Amino acid sequence: MKNVIELKQVNKAFNGFQLKDVTISVKKGYVTGFIGGNGVGKSTTIKLIMNLLQPDSGTVSLFGLDYKKHEKEIKQRIGFVFDQNIFYEHLTLLEMKSLLKSAYASWDDSLFNHYADMFELPLRKRLKTFSKGMMMKASLTFALSHHAELIIMDEPTSGLDPIFRRELLDLLHDIMQDGNRTIFFSTHITTDLERIADYITFMHDGQHVFTKEFYKIEEEYAIVKGTLDLLDRDTEKEFIGIQKSRHGFEALASQKNRIETLFGDTVLVEKPTLEDIMLYTKKGSRTHAEISL
Numbered sequence: 355m356k357n358v359i360e361l362k363q364v365n366k367a368f369n370g371f372q373l374k375d376v377t378i379s380v381k382k383g384y385v386t387g388f389i390g391g392n393g394v395g396k397s398t399t400i401k402l403i404m405n406l407l408q409p410d411s412g413t414v415s416l417f418g419l420d421y422k423k424h425e426k427e428i429k430q431r432i433g434f435v436f437d438q439n440i441f442y443e444h445l446t447l448l449e450m451k452s453l454l455k456s457a458y459a460s461w462d463d464s465l466f467n468h469y470a471d472m473f474e475l476p477l478r479k480r481l482k483t484f485s486k487g488m489m490m491k492a493s494l495t496f497a498l499s500h501h502a503e504l505i506i507m508d509e510p511t512s513g514l515d516p517i518f519r520r521e522l523l524d525l526l527h528d529i530m531q532d533g534n535r536t537i538f539f540s541t542h543i544t545t546d547l548e549r550i551a552d553y554i555t556f557m558h559d560g561q562h563v564f565t566k567e568f569y570k571i572e573e574e575y576a577i578v579k580g581t582l583d584l585l586d587r588d589t590e591k592e593f594i595g596i597q598k599s600r601h602g603f604e605a606l607a608s609q610k611n612r613i614e615t616l617f618g619d620t621v622l623v624e625k626p627t628l629e630d631i632m633l634y635t636k637k638g639s640r641t642h643a644e645i646s647l
């Protein structure tokens with residue numbers, strides 16, 4: 355199976371933040387959802403993938419090509435939707451289109467008209483008068499108008515009303531049907547991923563935690579509930595993060611089978627949501643930080 359995006363051992367440091375040895379592969383022909391809490395490095399990773407930032411060390415390649423030699427070719431093949439406005443706001447949608455069109459060899463006016471019409475976008479209004487949702491729709495229209503093989507989006511559903519969000523997910527689902535497309539997008543709305551994502555890439559604290567098939571996460575991870583007397587120094591090591599209360603504990607484990615063998619039916623084992631995984635990973639890393647202090 356081919357990888358469309360490959361990051362190998364990528365490091366990038368800012369004052370007070372660091373992406374550490376990030377190695378991520380994104381598979382061709384699938385939708386990969388990119389999750390993680392605020393400030394864990396998702397947008398930074400996306401900017402590295404888009405060559406808007408360069409790594410301090412490590413390599414970034416797209417379609418097996420590197421940016422140093424193949425920047426033009428790579429950019430032709432990507433449709434990019436960013437959560438910040440990257441257009442000239444004093445232009446109208448049509449004027450912006452004329453500008454962008456010349457940059458793409460496979461620009462398709464009929465696709466542009468199709469999506470602009472479908473999203474009910476005014477062609478002759480200045481972009482600065484667009485609402486956040488309209489701007490996102492405009493961004494999507496441009497990203498989908500040049501037959502891009504890879505669609506990369508940074509929080510495309512933020513700021514969209516629930517109905518349009520749903521329509522957008524259906525649209526993304528539709529455009530995946532030819533089998534040659536790949537979508538990689540970050541989001542905080544993890545329920546959106548349940549509708550569309552084949553793979554999940556999870557990042558925490560500047561590090562890549564995992565990239566897994568969605569269904570395998572549910573198979574491998576588990577929320578475990580039990581009484582406090584089951585916890586001791588050794589059993590606590592089985593969990594990524596633990597929440598204790600007077601009534602018992604709830605914890606996340608990454609090896610469901612092992613938990614079932616160790617605890618048998620003394621605990622309750624449930625399927626975790628992606629939010630559970632994010633929450634307990636954060637809790638766990640806080641606890642570990644406290645221990646190492």
Ligand SMILES: Nc1ncnc2c1ncn2[C@@H]1O[C@H](COP(=O)(O)OP(=O)(O)OP(=O)(O)O)[C@@H](O)[C@H]1O
Nearest residue numbers: 368369370371390391392393394395396397398399
């Ligand atoms: N150009 C920059 N200069 C300095 N620090 C930066 C720069 N860009 C990002 N950072 C810092 O890097 C960290 C990660 O930011 P990033 O935007 O990648 O996170 P994120 O996971 O996308 O977060 P969110 O979900 O809140 O959008 C933050 O602490 C941010 O302040």
